Amino acid sequence: MRIESGAPLANLVRGVQRQNSAGERSPEEVREGLRISLSELGRSLSAKAGKNQDIDDSGLPDSIKQLLKMIRELKAQIAEKQAQIEAIMSDQSLDAETKRQQLEGLQTELASLNSALTAANANLIKLMRDNGLSDEQMMTAASLAMA
Template sequence: MSTIDPASSTGGQFAAATALAGAAGLATASQATPAGQPSSGKPSDGIHVDLSPAGRTLAASKPASGRNSDIDNSNLPDTAKNLLKRIRELREELARKQQELQAVASAQNLTADQKQVRLAALNQAMSSLSGAIASTTAALAKSMEKASPEQQMSAAALAMG
């Protein structure tokens, strides 16, 4: 395992920026709560959304990589691009788990034991996701050690966004 010397000029800046990006992603992940539990009386496994036909057409016409177009259009190596996309995926999954955690915590249709089991499972999943974000961010920092200062700053900015 290699470490980046914080005193080194660009490597230290990149490491600090990516560390902040990882921490910011964990701290600022969505805090919104779901609109409510279904009225069927059985617990929900997540949030269900029905799209209108126009919405389905729009969703089908937009490429899946559209949300990562800023990464795809950057001048970064493919390895860095893939790591940045993975960090985004992990953060999105962490935000979903946080929403699930809030929904379970406020669910009125679960017993205390059911809540405890589900909350423990969600906390474990969130811990795993946080670890994956940290290791992916470290891999990104390592992959950018020999990159130009401009590429390092670009990668750091993309990691924060």
């Protein structure tokens, strides 16, 4: 899943707003309002070796499972961007201006990913409260979000 600056955060905000306005709707109707789209690469990575099997086996509501998977994907993208930044900084073959431009672009993408991760974590907390999870389920969700 690739997060382009601004758009995913706006989509996430709209999804939360829809959930807030869904007072009398059933949980199934609320879940239909949330949509998470992964790129082909994201889907293939997600399918590898049961990467999210612990989330799937957690017994948590589906909306929370999907959000936990999105949080993991965002964390993976953040780690990838940080590695790219480190690689550019240590690349001695680049001139100063090229290096600066590439770093600025990656730092902007990293800031967008961090914003999306913060919003996803906030949405996770809200969903956990709204779904009336038990203390044990809340601990499970929190530990899965941290992994």
